[in-house]
Amino acid sequence: MTTKTPILGLNRFEFNDTQSIDTQLASHIRRRHRTQGENSVLFYKQPIEMVSARGTWMTDSYGNRYLDMYNNVPSVGHSHPRVVEAMTQQALLLNTNTRYLFSVLENYSEALLETFPDDLSNIIFTCTGSESNDIALRMARMVTGKQGIIVTENAYHGNTSAVMEVSPSGHKRQQLPPYVKTIAAPDPRTLPMGISLAEKFAEDVRQAALSLESAGYGSAALLVDTIFSSDGVFADPVGFLAGAVEVIHQFGGVFIADEVQPGFGRTGSHYWCFQRHGIVPDIVTLGKPMGNGYPMSAVITRPDILATFNDETEYFNTFGGNPVAAAVGMSVLNVIKDEGLLENASRNGLYLREGLSCIARDCTSISAIRGAGLFNGVEFTCPEAGGPDTPLVQTTINRLRDEGVLIGAAGTFGNILKIRSPLCFSQEDADFFLDKLGRVLKGLRPT
Amino acid sequence: MTTKTPILGLNRFEFNDTQSIDTQLASHIRRRHRTQGENSVLFYKQPIEMVSARGTWMTDSYGNRYLDMYNNVPSVGHSHPRVVEAMTQQALLLNTNTRYLFSVLENYSEALLETFPDDLSNIIFTCTGSESNDIALRMARMVTGKQGIIVTENAYHGNTSAVMEVSPSGHKRQQLPPYVKTIAAPDPRTLPMGISLAEKFAEDVRQAALSLESAGYGSAALLVDTIFSSDGVFADPVGFLAGAVEVIHQFGGVFIADEVQPGFGRTGSHYWCFQRHGIVPDIVTLGKPMGNGYPMSAVITRPDILATFNDETEYFNTFGGNPVAAAVGMSVLNVIKDEGLLENASRNGLYLREGLSCIARDCTSISAIRGAGLFNGVEFTCPEAGGPDTPLVQTTINRLRDEGVLIGAAGTFGNILKIRSPLCFSQEDADFFLDKLGRVLKGLRPT
Numbered sequence: 001m002t003t004k005t006p007i008l009g010l011n012r013f014e015f016n017d018t019q020s021i022d023t024q025l026a027s028h029i030r031r032r033h034r035t036q037g038e039n040s041v042l043f044y045k046q047p048i049e050m051v052s053a054r055g056t057w058m059t060d061s062y063g064n065r066y067l068d069m070y071n072n073v074p075s076v077g078h079s080h081p082r083v084v085e086a087m088t089q090q091a092l093l094l095n096t097n098t099r100y101l102f103s104v105l106e107n108y109s110e111a112l113l114e115t116f117p118d119d120l121s122n123i124i125f126t127c128t129g130s131e132s133n134d135i136a137l138r139m140a141r142m143v144t145g146k147q148g149i150i151v152t153e154n155a156y157h158g159n160t161s162a163v164m165e166v167s168p169s170g171h172k173r174q175q176l177p178p179y180v181k182t183i184a185a186p187d188p189r190t191l192p193m194g195i196s197l198a199e200k201f202a203e204d205v206r207q208a209a210l211s212l213e214s215a216g217y218g219s220a221a222l223l224v225d226t227i228f229s230s231d232g233v234f235a236d237p238v239g240f241l242a243g244a245v246e247v248i249h250q251f252g253g254v255f256i257a258d259e260v261q262p263g264f265g266r267t268g269s270h271y272w273c274f275q276r277h278g279i280v281p282d283i284v285t286l287g288k289p290m291g292n293g294y295p296m297s298a299v300i301t302r303p304d305i306l307a308t309f310n311d312e313t314e315y316f317n318t319f320g321g322n323p324v325a326a327a328v329g330m331s332v333l334n335v336i337k338d339e340g341l342l343e344n345a346s347r348n349g350l351y352l353r354e355g356l357s358c359i360a361r362d363c364t365s366i367s368a369i370r371g372a373g374l375f376n377g378v379e380f381t382c383p384e385a386g387g388p389d390t391p392l393v394q395t396t397i398n399r400l401r402d403e404g405v406l407i408g409a410a411g412t413f414g415n416i417l418k419i420r421s422p423l424c425f426s427q428e429d430a431d432f433f434l435d436k437l438g439r440v441l442k443g444l445r446p447t
Numbered sequence: 448m449t450t451k452t453p454i455l456g457l458n459r460f461e462f463n464d465t466q467s468i469d470t471q472l473a474s475h476i477r478r479r480h481r482t483q484g485e486n487s488v489l490f491y492k493q494p495i496e497m498v499s500a501r502g503t504w505m506t507d508s509y510g511n512r513y514l515d516m517y518n519n520v521p522s523v524g525h526s527h528p529r530v531v532e533a534m535t536q537q538a539l540l541l542n543t544n545t546r547y548l549f550s551v552l553e554n555y556s557e558a559l560l561e562t563f564p565d566d567l568s569n570i571i572f573t574c575t576g577s578e579s580n581d582i583a584l585r586m587a588r589m590v591t592g593k594q595g596i597i598v599t600e601n602a603y604h605g606n607t608s609a610v611m612e613v614s615p616s617g618h619k620r621q622q623l624p625p626y627v628k629t630i631a632a633p634d635p636r637t638l639p640m641g642i643s644l645a646e647k648f649a650e651d652v653r654q655a656a657l658s659l660e661s662a663g664y665g666s667a668a669l670l671v672d673t674i675f676s677s678d679g680v681f682a683d684p685v686g687f688l689a690g691a692v693e694v695i696h697q698f699g700g701v702f703i704a705d706e707v708q709p710g711f712g713r714t715g716s717h718y719w720c721f722q723r724h725g726i727v728p729d730i731v732t733l734g735k736p737m738g739n740g741y742p743m744s745a746v747i748t749r750p751d752i753l754a755t756f757n758d759e760t761e762y763f764n765t766f767g768g769n770p771v772a773a774a775v776g777m778s779v780l781n782v783i784k785d786e787g788l789l790e791n792a793s794r795n796g797l798y799l800r801e802g803l804s805c806i807a808r809d810c811t812s813i814s815a816i817r818g819a820g821l822f823n824g825v826e827f828t829c830p831e832a833g834g835p836d837t838p839l840v841q842t843t844i845n846r847l848r849d850e851g852v853l854i855g856a857a858g859t860f861g862n863i864l865k866i867r868s869p870l871c872f873s874q875e876d877a878d879f880f881l882d883k884l885g886r887v888l889k890g891l892r893p894t
Contacts, residue, residue: 028548035556036768037569037750039757042546049548052541071543073765079539088535092526094499095740096518099489101475101496109482122484127574127742128766134607159762160581161609170761288765293542295574295742295766303484310486314617315606318520318735319575319742321483 011397011409013042021046024061043408044401053078056422056429058406067432069407069421072375075264075289076335077424083292086331090324098125098321108326111333113300115271117280122306124299125321129260129287130158132297136256136283137162137221139301139309144253146218150208153182154412156230157223157258166223169230169412179217181208185231185412186240189368202243209251219253221283226273227262232411233370233377233418235267241277254305255279260287260297261375265336265423268346268373276372292332296325341423345373348425352376355434363441365389376419377410388415392444399440405433458844458856460489468493471508490855491848500525503869503876505853514879516854516868519822522711522736523782524871530739533778537771545572545768555773558780560747562718564727569753571746572768576707576734577605579744583703583730584609584668586748586756591699593665597655600629601859603677604670604705613670616677616859626664628655632678632859633687636815649690656698666700668730673720674709679858680817680824680865682714688724701752702726707734707744708822712783712870715793715820723819739779743772788870792820795872799823802881810888812836823866824857835862839891846887852880 013029021029028049032040049061055077058066068078076083094102109123126132141147149166151157156169164170165177176182183204184190188197195203209219222244228234245255262273263286274281282305287297297320309315319325336342353369356378360366367381380389380396393409396417400407410418421429460476468476475496479487496508502524505513515525523530541549556570573579588594596613598604603616611617612624623629630651631637635644642650656666669691675681692702709720710733721728729752734744744767756762766772783789800816803825807813814828827836827843840856843864847854857865868876 025548028550028553031553031557032548035553035560035568035570036545036572037753037757039754040545041761041763042548047548049550050541050543051549053543058541058543073544074542079542081539084535084538087538088531091531091534091740092528094497094505095521095526096497096500096505097520098483098487101472101479101489101494102498103475103496106475106478106482110478113482121482123482125483128578128764130764131575131577131607138608159764160578160607161585162607164760172759172761293538293766293769293771295769295772306484307486310484312619313611314488314619316488317575317577317606319740322740322742324740325742 011043011394013044013047025049045398046401048401056425064404066401066404066406067421067429069405069419069433071406071422072261072266072420073288074293075266075423076292076332076339076341077422080292080335082335083328083331086327087294087324090327095322095324097318102323102326104323104330105321105326108330111330112298116284116300119280119302120284120300122301122303124306124315125325126297126299126317127295127319128158129285129297130160130163131317132260132285132287132299133157133163133223133258134160135299135309135315136223136285137166139283139299139305140221140254140256142312143305143308144218144220146220146253147179148181148212148217148219149179150181150183150205150212150219150222150248152185152224152228152231154185154231155182155225157225178215179212181212183208185228186234188236197237198240198243201240202247205244205247209247209253213251219248219251221254221256222248223256223258225258225261226277227267227372227375229261229375229418230410232379232416233375235276235370235372235375238276239278241274242279245279254282256283256285257281258285260285264289264332265342265345266373266375266420268342268349271342273372290332291325291328294325294328295319296329336423339424344425345423348427348430349373349376351427352419352430352434355430359434359438359441365392371419374420374423374425378417378419379411380415380417388413390415393417395444396440399444400436403436403440405436458490458841460491460494472496492845493848495848503872511851513848513851513853514868514876516852516866516880518853518869519708519713519867520735521740522713522870523739523779523786523788524869527739527782529782530775530778533774534741534771537774542769542771544765549770549773551770551777552768552773555777558777559745563731563747566727566749567731567747569748569750571753571762572772573744573746573764574742574766575605576732576744577607577610578764579707579732579734579746580604580610580670580705581607582746582756582762583670583732584613586730586746586752587668587701587703589759590752590755591665591667591701593667593700594626595628595659595664595666596626597628597630597652597659597666597669597695599632599671599675599678601632601678602629602672604672625662626659628659630655632675633681635683644684645687645690648687649694652691652694656694656700660698666695666698668701668703669695670703670705672705672708673724674714674819674822676708676822676865677857679826679863680822682723682817682819682822685723686725688721689726692726701729703730703732704728705732707732711736711779712789712792713820713822713867715789715796718789720819737779738772738775741772741775742766743776783870786871791872792870795874795877796820796823798874799866799877799881802877806881806885806888812839818866821867821870821872825864825866826858827862827864835860837862840864842891843887846891847883850883850887852883
């Protein structure tokens with residue numbers, strides 16, 4: 001059995017590497033370590049000091065430019081002028097809390113909720129995806145009266161105390177509480193003969209729910225990132241989630257769709273990734289790209305669930321739903337629409353996957369290309385042994401950095417290149433990336 | 448025994464009041480309720496639709512102006528142009544996460560840490576005070592190996608699952624876990640003969656710690672808001688916290704200073720309220736005024752505590768410490784310095800308390816005036832019965848609203864006017880407020 005390598009520990013600068021890097025950067029790293037501790041994580045063997053970014057491109061302190069295939073937060077493009085303008089104008093006018101009324105918030109709430117199925121008509125504004133998932137867990141336990149939560153093996157849902165309990169990939173010493181059960185990621189290649197992925201995934205949920213029931217916890221929720229980002233990106237076949245949702249409902253639990261990473265049109269065909277599966281979650285959590293970098297997030301749910309939550313607790317979030325967040329959020333929705341970013345994600349995502357398939361023909365290490373829209377994964381496996389080729393991915397990431405491409409890894413073994421550029425990613429960007437990736441992999445091919 | 452009225456339930460619009468308010472406002476309230484639920488709290492019997500704010504003043508949709516004696520978030524003044532400018536310039540340039548280096552963050556970290564005692568040299572950036580307190584609780588438990596937390600009876604420290612457990616004032620149905628013990632607020636009027644407040648408060652902590660020890664939990668931390676905001680504002684005598692900190696250390700626990708409300712110079716004499724007590728906490732949490740409304744917060748601690756935390760968990764906060772937050776935070780520090788806001792808080796806070804004392808001479812309902820700098824409380828008690836006069840405070844708050852003053856309440860019974868304007872509060876503002884408060888109280892005086 002392969003030892004688990006936590007994905008968050010991948011692609012990081014190691015402290016004792018300082019000797020090998022130039023004086024200016026080393027001095028900057030020392031300042032970071034002095035204030036944020038030596039465990040403060042920096043990307044790459046050679047960390048990067050960034051100074052500016054626009055659209056899909058970032059520039060470092062030496063003037064080097066990088067195509068951003070990593071950051072899903074500045075989703076409509078780095079430093080988007082319309083978003084900055086909306087933020088500035090509102091900040092000059094009014095920024096306060098939701099104990100007062102301000103129409104910018106009502107306008108935004110209604111516009112955002114319009115992208116959801118009718119039943120999901122209520123919203124709580126928060127500041128981070130972690131805060132949203134923390135609320136979702138409490139809601140699930142309140143409405144079901146149960147404790148157990150089912151998540152995937154390498155799930156990551158955030159960083160509060162409660163959310164860390166359901167985020168196995170964030171633990172340095174793997175230890176989940178007994179009321180958290182993990183199931184395998186929905187990998188279509190692990191199916192027994194004659195069983196569909198939908199059936200397999202639903203059966204895994206059933207077994208976990210049975211085990212939680214016999215342990216006396218019951219199943220409060222099935223909580224999944226709807227594209228299974230940290231598990232390694234699993235998008236297909238469309239609809240495979242439906243059976244699992246039915247099962248959790250049969251056990252009296254709710255289904256929480258974590259859309260923090262795949263939401264806001266990233267998967268191209270729909271605004272929300274759960275829609276690809278033809279399901280309606282009980283609770284949806286949003287975050288990262290919601291404000292294109294402005295700290296904002298939300299929980300979307302049905303009125304009956306919100307009412308139960310409000311009956312138990314007085315929830316108030318100082319910054320959540322403030323007028324600046326609302327103005328920023330509205331500008332993001334407008335940019336997504338006006339610039340046709342869903343269509344762009346579909347079109348250029350497909351173009352990208354086609355290009356990746358071409359590269360795969362010459363690279364026996366690539367064992368799978370998966371994804372939807374502009375959230376994609378490329379899995380690397382040792383051609384002979386068949387196991388995850390984590391070192392190849394690590395080397396590729398660092399070589400691509402030197403070639404001007406920022407990219408990350410996913411999966412329990414970190415052997416999946418995680419590809420998720422801003423949604424304004426163009427065909428030219430795709431060509432640049434594919435060219436660099438092809439060259440880097442050619443250079444690394446065993447001779 | 449008086450029944451506990453949760454403070455957060457005070458001063459709120461009640462849903463069935465819609466009939467009594469004008470059509471435009473009623474329609475706005477209905478929109479809010481439709482999206483955020485009918486339990487979404489709005490201030491005042493007549494909620495206010497705000498449209499703009501500058502300095503210490505806010506303006507509603509009818510053009511009415513209000514002196515803001517409530518909001519401690521826009522601490523250097525609503526819509527401060529220097530803060531907005533810093534935010535805009537940085538947002539146009541670069542906004543990304545801390546896995547990259549950017550000097551604006553190192554500059555800000557160093558400037559902020561300079562305001563702390565030398566031992567407190569490490570920082571984790573977060574987005575909300577709740578996230579900071581959630582981390583502080585985890586750190587405390589990790590470094591001590593204990594579970595118990597000691598807080599004051601009406602404490603509020605935030606809204607995550609873990610932090611709600613130590614926030615008795617946020618519970619609608621009071622039920623604390625067995626590992627959370629509450630102690631009385633440090634009220635100098637409740638002392639047995641011959642005992643100082645420092646001795647009484649330390650003894651209360653000792654009793655709570657003993658009880659946690661005998662229950663098998665031990666004491667991980669004493670966690671207090673250093674000005675005891677939600678308990679009703681207790682600032683004096685200077686130094687009274689020192690004995691309690693000694694006691695928690697004797698029991699092997701840490702002292703967490705929650706500076707989310709009293710920090711960043713609000714108390715005038717010092718940057719941090721704990722400094723008034725001549726103590727050095729093990730962990731300090733920051734929030735609300737840190738970005739003058741931009742969602743940002745932090746945990747400050749010693750390197751040994753951060754190292755233990757990092758050893759257990761991989762903490763990453765997507766928005767925390769981003770370049771825009773850093774630029775905003777730096778501009779707030781600069782404005783506090785350049786505009787002499789600590790001195791202003793000291794001077795005009797004193798002026799305010801003197802004016803309140805004059806009003807108290809003619810108002811037998813005022814039983815105490817407490818506070819430091821621009822964080823003050825005025826307690827109202829029934830002159831005959833001696834109990835908390837919550838209705839008088841509620842009426843006063845709503846009358847002041849009609850007179851153009853925004854103000855809130857604190858304390859277990861909500862009978863304390865909580866006075867905390869932005870730090871740019873002027874003597875003219877004080878005169879305006881004192882005049883209005885005096886008139887309102889005269890009008891309400893029993894005849």
